[in-house]
Amino acid sequence: MTQLGTHNLHDGDAALALQALGWILSDEPRAERLLGLTGLAPDELRASLGEQATLAAILSFLTAHENDLVACADALQVPPATIAAAAQRLEGQPSEGTTA
Numbered sequence: 001m002t003q004l005g006t007h008n009l010h011d012g013d014a015a016l017a018l019q020a021l022g023w024i025l026s027d028e029p030r031a032e033r034l035l036g037l038t039g040l041a042p043d044e045l046r047a048s049l050g051e052q053a054t055l056a057a058i059l060s061f062l063t064a065h066e067n068d069l070v071a072c073a074d075a076l077q078v079p080p081a082t083i084a085a086a087a088q089r090l091e092g093q094p095s096e097g098t099t100a
Contacts, residue, residue: 015084016076017055020083022061023072030068034061052090059087 001079025031038057048054062069063084073080 010086011090013089014055016057016078016086017090018049019076020059020072021049023075024058024061024068034058037061039053056087056090056092059083059090063087 008054024034035045037056038045039060040048045054062072069080069083073083076083
């Protein structure tokens, strides 16, 4: 069940983005980098967690930093490609070869 109201997303994309956010926020320098790159204040981030663009930004943050992507994927016990595909779907891009 997703609050995003779009039908092309996999049900787990929003949940994966929120799990990834939890991982990002577990490290203060990484959390500060996310806020700096997105331009969001902590309150704005919290308020926009139901928005597809915010969820996309969270996963795009990871895909732009391979070390973070791999570490987050390990922590969440998913392949890095799963995070990358979810990021593409949330950004509105077709994902290549994924059939989850």
